[in-house]
Amino acid sequence: MDLNHLDITVDNLTITARPGQNILEACLSAQKDIPYFCWHPALGSVGSCRQCAVKVFNGPDDHTGQIVMACMTPVTPGLRMSIADPAAAAFRDRVIEFVLTNHPHDCPVCEVGGECHLQDMTVLAKHTDRRYRFTKRTHLNQNLGPFIRHEMNRCIGCYRCVRFYRDYAGGTDFGVFGANRNVYFGRAESGTLENEFAGNLVEVCPTGVFVDKPFSARFRRKWDMRATPSICPHCAVGCNVTVQEREGEFRRVTNRYNATLNGYFLCDRGRFGTGFLESAARLRTSKQRTGDTARSDIDADTARNALATLLRAGDAIGIGSPRASLEANFALRALVGPDRFFAGVSDHDAAIAATAAALMRDHHIPIATIADAEAADTALILGDDPSDIAPILALSLRQMAQRADRATLDARQIPDWNDTPARIAAEGHRVPLLIATPLATRLDGIAHEATRMAPAPLTALACAIAHRLDGAAPLTTTPEHSENPSARASDIAAVLGRASAPVIVVGGAACGPDLILAAANIVIALRRTGAAARLAILLPEANSLGLALLDAKPLAAALDLLAAGHAKRVIVLENDLHRRADEATLDRAFAGVETLCALDHIETATTENADIAIATGSFAESDITFVNLEGRMQRGHKAIFSNTTAPQSWHVLRDAGIASGRFSADRWHDHAALIGAMAAELPVLAAIETVWPATRSGDMQRQATLPHRYSGRTAVNAGLDVREPKPHAHPDSPLGTTMEGPPLHAGSPIVPYFWSPGWNSAQAVNKFQTEIGGDLVAGGRGALMFGGSAGRSTYATLAAPPRAAGAPLFLPLARVFGSDELSALAPAVTARMAPPDLVIGPDDAAQFGLTAGSVVDCTIGGTTVTRLVTIASGQPAGLIGIATGFPGEPALHLPGTGTFSAGDRS
DSSP: OOTTOEEEEETTEEEEEOTTOBHHHHHHHTTOOOOOSSOBTTTBOOOOSOOOEEEEESSTTOSSOEEEEGGGSBOOTTOEEESSOHHHHHHHHHHHHHHTTSOOSOGGGOTTTTSOHHHHHHHHTTOOOOOOOSOOOOOOOOBOOSSEEEOGGGOOOOOHHHIIIIIISOOOSOEEEEETTEEEEEOSSSOOOOSTTGGGHHHHSSSSSEEEHHHHHTOOOGGGSEEEEEEOOSSTTOOEEEEEEETTEEEEEEEOOBTTTTBTOOOHHHHHGGGGGGSTTBOOSEEEEOSSSOEEEEOHHHHHHHHHHHHHTSOEEEEOOTTSOHHHHHHHHHHHOGGGEEOOSOHHHHHHHHHHHHHHHTSOOOBOOHHHHHHOSEEEEESSOHHHHOHHHHHHHHHHHHHHHHHHHHHTTSTTTTSHHHHHHHHTTOOOEEEEESSOOTTGGGOSEEEEOOHHHHHHHHHHHHHHHOTTSOOOSOGGGTTSOHHHHHHHHHHHHTOSSEEEEEEOTTTOHHHHHHHHHHHHHHHHTTOOOEEEEEOSSTTHHHHHTTTOBOHHHHHHHHHTTSOOEEEEESOOGGGTSOHHHHHHHHTTOSEEEEEESBOOHHHHHOSEEEEOOOGGGSOEEEEOTTSEEEEEOOOOOOTTOOOOHHHHHHHHHHHHTSSOTTTTOSHHHHHHHHHHHOGGGGGGGGSSOOOOTTOOOOEESSOTTOOOTTGGGTTTOSSOOOOOOOTTSSEESSSOSSOTTSSOSOOSSOOBTTBOSGGGGGGGTTTTTTSOOTTOOOEEOOOOOGGGOOOOOOOOOOOOOSSOEEEEEOOTTTSSTTGGGSHHHHHHOOOOEEEEOHHHHHHHTOOTTOEEEEEETTEEEEEEEEEOTTOOTTEEEEEOOOTTOOOOOSSEEEEEEEOOOO
16 A cells, blocks of 8 residues: 555546645646635645635545535545536636625736736636626725835735735734725735745735835736746855846846745845846946056957956966856866965855865765755754844744644643643654854744853853763863853753754854854764754855865965965956955055956946956856755856846856967867866766756757747837847757747756646646656756765864953844845845844943944954944843945954944934
8 A cells, every 4th residue: 555645536537646635735736727815835724715615525425525625625545526516616606706806907007917826716717707896995005115015905815925924934014904805914004024035925925916016117027038947146045046037138036946945935135136137236348447547348359358368477366256156166266276266255254164065075964955944853053043144944944943833732732731641742742943142033032942152152052062962072172161051051952862853053154163063063963862963054155165165275365375476466256355355454465466357247346446347147147056055056047148148257267268378279168068077177066967957059959938928029129120139049058048949847857937728827836746756846956965974974172262351242143135245236125224233232232331223333353334233132241243244344354352432323
């Protein structure tokens, strides 16, 4: 007997379902059409819309049956049901007629027209006539901020929005008001939605109540946009996205379903941060400095020749970037030589990434995926707040904690709750979320315990936890911390010891790489006790791990080399060095540099100071490979095509290398050749050849990126030429640039967009849940580079640093909106950014004479920045969080000590 599948009969046809599914899920996965509104795979069922009515029969002799809601009825072995039954069909028709009584007739002007789930379900239910002739109910729309426009008159009362925002994402500033037919979904008063996942309302809503406001300003119908799978460049999670463009202009980003990563959702930084592609910050033409200050535009050939001239001198060094692709970083490394290739990140960030790479590559520590975090039965967060650094990981941890609370609540319903064995068994269902960080996190509210500690004692606490789990695990060697709260360590170790699949989440931004090593010790200790423990390491940028795997030398070494006069020419790849080092250090290093060449797609302080600034394509205009914080290698494809699109960075470097004589004329003639060279030279990157096929010239039957309804290819250019322009050619991609190709979803792991006859909305993804490998991933799962088995790992011995005395210790605070370099340039995100703040405890505020809302100048390592004061209760004395990474600000050496002075509010 196959316990993982069961057969049910649908309209006299047998389909296979999975235990635990409801009828609606089973039928959608089997390509059977049932209309629905309120159900969502991630949100479950509430039965509020009554649209998914089907008839279920009680045994073979029952010919009458009863109407049930498919989303609320679980499948059972031998279940017999009908979708087409006339009574069920009539029921669905009446329900949708009722839903439409107050819905406006605004499809032609609605931005969701053509991808509206309500339109799809109306057609699917075969409802064609309206009998309602009375005044429609109307509502007042609210201003919900720069991301979302509110059109409440379109609401059909499915409750999806509030279930997602409050129950799933943990938002508190949105709800449902009213009663009966007069319900209102919004805020108590107009104002920006505060939750960083609010943008998902655009896709969660089955109608057009919540509209993508930036997209609305650059609107095109869904069928008139190219759709290409890519990777979000705004954090190290690497969420899967779909980039949509029209005639070479970026339009929007939508979620791309990946069951093992971001699932159905994106954070708002990922969804709206890509607006930087059409912002004023773009570097669209290459520039060359002709005098001390003047810069003039140059064409691509001139830029290539200028870079080739620089290379012929033979003493150039290259500085890579964690926001550049593996391809671009490898090309620069090959061009200047491995010994002259440097990581373009601060020493602190480089040490964190190098520690993560070593744990994965050399010490075989099992790494948690995002799906592992959600499925864990216990999680311990150490060091940093994942809500700001890796929002989707934080969302997964929230689901884990909420699932635990629901299980505990259900367990408390047992009749003999006061019976000790029953109580213990029920409490065993509860999944604790434990937090130990220097500063408060946004997950504290759902944690079962949240502890605040300075970095040094926190590292010692982590070592003590590992020691309680396994006596062979070393404690910190500094006597000062030998008395570190043993009771706290014992309590946490006891909770972790009861778990079967715990996840340890650790970030080193505030505490450094030693805390990451201590967290790895906890995982090793747990694995030795038989638990399937895993480690999740928070990394700062999209390709931080990929850059670390190239074994680049530290940036400080490059600056020392320049300051000593051992290199006169520098190539900087997609990086602003002014975000990585202080101005005094950069001035000293570059004082003797003869030529600075910067390749980038945005204007930065580095491109403005460069002798040669070469415009390159962004992530959406390039074929890219990133390595995320899981060690998952993923590929994104060129999504925007235009005759004026800048070349990809690795193309520029290759062509300059050929022109200078450093490369042979046939070097990396296509993307596949570059990938092969990377895998051959660096065995750690061998998995890159398995991450989606790299199509060579001449390959046919590539999946189309233009929908089959794409229109206006000739008319849009009629003012220039009455002839239809030749389609853009891109032989490096496994995706085609035209409408021609194999049928959509025809067994391909590369899915540029979801569509099925009659299913035009984002809900179409729910029709393909079992198409590929049992759980469709739109674009492949990527390649997890490191398996990991802690049985082969050894403990790290750590010496905890001494406690800071006297001056306060400033710790970095990442912010979802503002700290990421690229998204902060998107106009919508810029409007969402709060002023950079400084978070201080009440005791320190009193000591230094600071009040909430006051302005203060902070001087750290000789660099001064201005901050708005926020006072946080419960924050330990001597620890101060300072928001970092905001545009135009100098780099800060953090963690570090500093001083205060009165700020200028102007």
